[in-house]
Amino acid sequence: MIENAQLEGNKITLQKEKKVKLKSNSKKNKVSNGLIYALLTLLSIIWFIPLAWLILSSFRAEPGAFTTYIMPKAYTFDNYIKLFTETSLFNYPRWFLNTLVVAIFSCLLSTFFILGVSYALSRLRFKMRRPMMNIALILGMFPGFMSMIAIYHILKAMGLEQSLVSLVLVYSGGSGLQYYISKGFFDTIPKALDEAATLDGASKSTIFWKITLPLSRPIITYSILTSFLAPWVDFIFVSVIMKDNYSNYTIALGLYQMLTRENIYKYFTQFCAGAVIIAIPITILFIKMQKNFVEGVTGGSTKG
């Protein structure tokens, strides 16, 4: 009995000690959490300032790239309106349409390419499967734009230089090499489904269209979105291919032209407005697919 009581007593003191420790811990935690909140707020502000400046400048009534003050003196919607009305030098609506058309077609082509290749490599067994995967692995090491000189000359020889078709070709042509992520996805779909369908007399093509694709909504969305976004943000290829053909510029190259030395004074605020217009949908899309995106990148890099 006595021993028991002693034990109980010991327990109680232990618990008390623990509570005290917890209390001091939580105090310490509160201070450190406070510091963290302060840090996060400060960082968020630093990270947000450039975007804020972009939005403010897009509503600024005074022209010019640089002002001697930070906050605009007057606000206006004109920059946005002018983008769509004054199209003689910088044809924003035209660029927007160009980019949209290129994005839609290259998105369709590359989604078809990526899904086809990854399905074939994941589900079908044929003689050239391993060699093809090895070749794709080696080719994937070469950064695409390194051979842009050659691509330009090839397109020129095909009579496609400075055209939107060539852009579609460039954005989607090599997309078959990006099969890793969706192949990984197809690998996870149970093979039993295919086997059951084969027993029922379904051909491979029927299985692909009627069984695998309906189950692959997430990866299809991912492929569509990534390939749809590429033309909106690419600057390199379009500048190499289009050169001086203003009417076939895409948004990225067009907006870049607004900031050249001759144009920047007059067009800086319009540049900001144009950038805001395309940044809004892209931002929404990106935040929506953030999860897919992370899975794609980490899945691709850690699983090798």
Place this chain on the structure above:
Amino acid sequence: MEDIKIPKENSIKIFFNILKVWFKSFHEAIINFFRIFIKGNFITKLSFIFMGLGCKLRGQLVKGLLYFATQLCYIVYMITFGWNYVTNITTLGTTSQYQVWNETLQINENLPGDNSMLILLFSVVTIIISLTMFIMYVKSVSASYKCELLKRDGIKPDGFMDDFKSLFDKNFHKTLLTLPTLGVIVTVILPLIFMILIAFTNFDKTHQPPGKLFTWVGFQNFKEVFWSNPLKSYTFSRLLTWTFIWAFCATFSNYILGMLLAIVINKKGIRFKGFWRTMFVLTIAVPQFVTLLLMSRMLHDLGPVNVFLQNIGLISEPIKFLTNGSTAKIVIILVNIWVGVPYTMLITSGILMNIPEELYESAKIDGAGPASIFTKITLPYMLFVTTPYLITQFIGNINNFNVIYLLTGGGPLSLKYFQAGETDLLVTWLYKMTVTEQNYALASTIGIIVLVISATLSLIAYNNSASVKKEDTFQ
């Protein structure tokens, strides 16, 4: 990913194994080819000359005709087009554009000579077509022989409709892979070969087709870049050093800071995690060319950052953020942190959660503070798991065109450099050589060098990703 077994062993060994397997199957194909010629009957022997004849006469009419049509097309192509170019590949053209006095118009008229660029390009195309043709040829011969064997056994060979139907079932992979493979050949493989070949020519501003010819110069360009041309080799060595310094700083600053940010946001007891994350993700969601162009204007001598600092009286003269070589380099790395940290934060968040909780708890019991927990547990664990990601990032930064080009355009320009600025990376130099200077030979040479560097690093990456697979050996 269960099929990619590359990381298991030394990748060089694997590369040679692949070569060995290919060589072996090639060898077998050739032996088989001659065996067919000896064993086959008269019709099969004739199909060595007329592609598809064997198929045509043995019930596979459409298949045989298709083979024959391809053969005809190839011969017509070679006679009318391909042959002219392939025969010129050794010289890349001999007659340049010349002028002839035109009596009726009373002017000097330009008459077209050989176009070296087209000769090189179409030669490569013709060689690729010929190789494909050769493979088709071997296939057609073995198809003819197969028909003969089937007929001897009294079995009717598959008709065209059967073949067509098999494209959606047994041969579905052919349907799915044909177009993508064609796309890769035209936009990746062909340009790659073409680029490698250009590096061995003198295709620059003074040798522009159609006006002038260019020709083979062997390793001249490589020699110039490495040692024989002082200006070029100086530029190259300086830019190479800066490329590596940049890639190193950019990769690790982003990596460590991004990870710290992720740890801080994920800390227990911190609320509004989604909000904080979104605040940072906003910057990577906005297209990079917008944010970077904007940053370059903000950091301009007259830009708002300088204006702000002057208005609050911290400085009297604007700071030359981007127009002074060494400041520009630091500013670029700082801006890159702004651009890249949210990205790393997103990527590392998930992996950080996977670190076993026991590791932290035992460290806490041993009395480790947050700093030593980070350097002794988190960092080694993360380095171990994400080495491949880090190397990919490193390669990505070697080729990071956007940040440099859109921020400084490679400037400030320096006379000590060959048409390059102090912050130029090798790839932005390459871009300038291509777009503004039209010095394609030099650009291709730089391209090959960068490519060798990236490929070597990639190989190391794939080697090291074995460490990912043996995760349990950590500790």
